Amino acid sequence: MSDVEKVISYFKKVCSIPRASGDEKAVSDYIVDFARDRGLDVTQDSCYNVIVRKPAAVPDAGEPVILQGHLDMVYVKENGSSHVYENGIEVKEDDAYYYADGTSLGSDNGIAVAYCLAVLDSDDIPHPDLEIVFTVKEEVGLVGADKIDISSLKGTRFINLDSEEEGIFYTSCAGGLRCRMIWDLETEKMEEERVPLRVTFRGLAGGHSGINIGMGLGNSIVLLGRLLYFLKDMQVRVNHLDAPGKANAIANNGSVCLYVKPEELDEVKAKLAEAEKTFQTELQYTDSISFEIEEGAAQTGAEVYTAKYQKEITESLMLLPYGVSGYSFAIDGLIETSMNLGSLTCEDGKLTLLMSLRSSVASQKYMLRDKIQIIADSKCDTCIFESDYPGWQYRKDSPLRDTAIALYEKLFHKKAEVAAIHAGLECGYWDSKKPGMDIISTGPDLFDVHSTKEKVSKESIGHMWLYLKELLKELSKA
Template sequence: MELKEKIIYYLKQVVKIPRASGDEKAISDYLVKFAKEHGYKVTQDDLYNVIIEVPSTIPDYAGPSVVLQGHMDMVYVKEPDSPHIYEEGIDCTVDGDRIYSTQKTSLGADNGVALAYFLTIMDSKEIPHPPLEIIVTTQEEVGLIGAQYLDCSSIKSKYFINLDSESEGEFFTSCAGGVRNYFTVPMGEKHPQKLIPLTIKLQGLKGGHSGTDINLGRGNAIKLLGRVLKEANGDDVMLSSFKAEGKANSISTAAAAIVGVNPSRLCEFKTKIAETANLIKNELQYTDTPNLIIEENKDENAYKYYDNDSKNKLLNALELLPFGVVSKSFSIKGLTETSVNIGSAEENNGEIKFLSSVRSCVASRKYELLGRIDTIARVLGCKSEAFNDYPQWNYNPNSPLRELALRVYEDMFHKKAATASIHGGLECGYFDSKINDVDIISIGCNLYDVHTSKEQASIQSLYNVWDMLLEILKRLAS
């Protein structure tokens, strides 16, 4: 099997292993076993982070070593009608230049491609490279937790290549920092009432990565459903539930609520819901595809409802909570400086809890936005809790590794690569603070619609970045 065939083979092996954030033991053990079987020294910490030492393949080599780094977890999402069972892993198919899931789920090429590269390198003794320290972290997608926890005292390398970018020919040299937030609305108990129960669903949205796609003007199902319900609200409309499965770093694609409506108000309520849905469709006609569904439930006695005060508090919170781009950068053209995404809504024990991700490349703006959310919570009598606060990665004006990568790309593909900052979070910020005088770049192949059920990877781009990576390693070793 040729090297490039091995990359696809190992990518398929990786995505077959369930590895959502917080469930990395199986993939971590797979990496450890693979490394040991191939004779490499490997360490695994109690958060399942892995460091693998791969000696140079160049006889009598005495030059610098290099870190190759990625994360093993993925954002697992699927369409509401997907038959996929998470525990069975993901099957993928190759169709022309694209590889994607066969069952309407995310693929996990973010960051499975990096793992496939690492496994291919470890499986070959023919690739010329310096000594490598391969770092594979956990829980990256839920706040870079593995990188925060990892002990880097054993790392000797001063060159560091992160392989978690998603655009070939665009080398990231800085990134935003971020913080997660739980916004909790106390709802109290539910009580039975004689109402007509309806299920209101807002779905069909494109979603996307809450960092890299937040500037595309797409809708957020949680915010939009809140708006629909607020427009049709009244004392004779009661709320039974509000839920949206999702992740902090994925723009919400589907949300559902169960409401009870007084029979005399039913026709007016449905009309108002439909009118608001049409307004939203018109507003998003160039960027998204919202679809509103109203289903009349049969058993009137099966549902209980929150009181009006609690319902109104929830709808006010959904109206006030920010979503989307808050500010653009004036120092880097086209860069989103600060944003926030509401990724999920969970109902439990008389509370409805919203999970959000706040991002900014300016730390003070991140905390200012978080403070705004805290103020909304205080005013409404809700609770705001911040966690998983991670740092931004600042630009290094003196980076020999960056300059080498730019030369390699131009030499190989006869066009210039670009350097950029990314609004998404990268683990580079933690490693920059933990490893003294380290020189870091982030590269990757073309991925599309990451963190959604439409996620795809370009095979040709995957091969291009592989060739570029090997050439960078070769030149660093020369």
């Protein structure tokens, strides 16, 4: 088995283990057993974060290097997919890419885990002392990075492997905050006859709520709010408003059940066709959408949201900020501040809207928080802010960055790029927990992460594996 084939075998193994955020125990235990089988020092905390230490492979090596990736993935699947989460992800491939069948792949951040396992399993890679950190719940607010105790780490050179574009080295990132708006739903029964119409959105691409937020993609929750407002002057009542998803993924699934007076049925259908055409026109250059409409038999006694709650929910979805709210004046083209509506689900009579706020300027993040709070004070029953994580400030002097860039350009004969990213990287926690740490983030080419179109480049996996080995060799001299 070649070097890169070993990386792929570990990637497939990691993908086969169910590991959605909050369900990392199995993959964490796998890492622990893997390390113990090789006689390596390993610790696992109560959150299932893992630290593995591997002694230097060469004498008189430089100071320790820390490698880091997260164990969890964003699990999403296509409407109608028969995939069973508990079976894990089967990695598919064509000539150029690895991908999954109807689900997200989990290359974010399974490929980083695979690289780390291949390094731990090697006996021919020159490297200094290694401290390899595997964190949990990164995709739900960097929880593992917040909770982990890194006081025992000796390294000050830190390589995060959670980036998604080969040759781009990230040196700063946005901070983030999550919010839940909750309605304690009240319902009533309709005495008069109503016809149920279930409207389901099809075709929206979805994507990463930070990286893809400025691409003009449709958000199903935003569109559901607009659809309901579009129908506000008609006597349409609502039940089963649903858009399951993740805070850090642009919502691409959505459905609503409308109860319509029989005499207004044709007019409502015409309004739906008009709304569909409007959305398609708006998204014609960036995304696609269609309405699937299912009509049921007329019935009496239909249970619907009260008019008060229907109005509050509709107006909230219309008023809440969405998308890019500001660009950086320090870094050309960088999104500074944004907000995503990620999930709208009902459980035990409570409708919960989950949102993600991002900004590289903390005060702008908190301004968005305050805007949401003002809306929530009059439009919902409960508003909770959580998972407030720090950004990562650019460091003017970085020997690690200089070494990493020079090596990449030497190996591949092309210019490397230093960049900031409008997404949450765990680097902000390492920077704040251990001031003075020299940090970079890198990785292979990943595409459409957090969506069912996710894929990773085979060629880039090979490039970055060669690069990582050579970088460790170079750092063992310093």
